Amino acid sequence: MKYIIDPKYIGNTVYTITPTYKRAEGGKFVLDSTLSDKDKGYLYEVIKHEAIKKDEKAD
């Protein structure tokens, strides 16, 4: 796993720009264990959301 959610944001929901890749929930992302690495990557790389961090242990 490449990204992790900052624990203080667990359970929050992020509403943002709908990504260009196909996604049933559009721009709504629930920050919990079901969030895919692709979604975390989008929030980290594109939106630069403060709740997503790079998982240093994964490197």
Place this chain on the structure above:
Amino acid sequence: MALAGYTKTCGKTTSGVNSLYLTEKANVTSFTKGTDRDYTAATMVALAVFKKYEFDQDQCEFKETVAMANNAVTVTQVIEFHLDKMGKLAATAVSEIIAAVYCGIIAIPKSTLGTQFVVGYCEEQLKERAYPTIGGEATTGKALGDASGETVTLTWTTTEKAYTYSGVIPV
């Protein structure tokens, strides 16, 4: 921030607000700043959303005034909207807003051009200036053709002009 000038863009323009969303301050964790003066994400606590307030067309306005006194800049942000039909439904909605004022309200008015603004939250003050004052008036009207309903005016004071918001509305 250095002066960068202003380039006029050509294209159709219209005025007014076509939708308004409000939520209690405690429901918002943060807004994420993108480039320039635009928020690209709204982060909400679990299950929290913004609530939509509907009004007849041309019955909502968002305006900002900037003033300087004692060498300090103040930005006053006002949202005024009209709920139709004075009665239980409108009174309940206004009473809920009155109760929420004390704990803070964050608003997203969406202009007819599609521009969404964040009111009650900014980068310099975050949620610290999310406390609007409220004013308003309810009337039955006098004549058959008079307007009946409640006008609500919410006024925030802060230190920055409103940022735009380009994400999906949290509803």
